[in-house]
Amino acid sequence: MTANELKLSIHQVVESVNDVTLLEAFKMAVNIILQEYKKEPDSGIGKKGGLQKGNEDEKIVIHTIDGQPLTKEQFAERVLAAVQRVRSGQYVSQEELNKEVENW
Helix, strand or coil, X not given: CCHHHHHHHHHHHHHHCCCHHHHHHHHHHHHHHHHHHHHCCCCCCCCCCCCCCCHXXXXXXXXXXXXXXXXXXXXXXXXXXXXXXXXXXXXXXXXXXXXXXXCC
């Protein structure tokens, strides 16, 4: 997939969401990823450069699907772990997911 195709795909996903909380979480996740990328652009995303800790990082910023509260730091750690899984090929493509859904 080209960069332009990826941008369009991401835009379509964002446009389909109307939940403000989910959009805020998405924005935060993207900002965290970009922040990490800017720290070490040559080595890629997902390196533990360490987000600065402070009172802001101790606030609950989101809850997991099962209701577990997460601070900004915990959320950032989960986002970075997810990025590392994707970089290492541990993900399901849209095509694979579509095939799986057909068998439900």
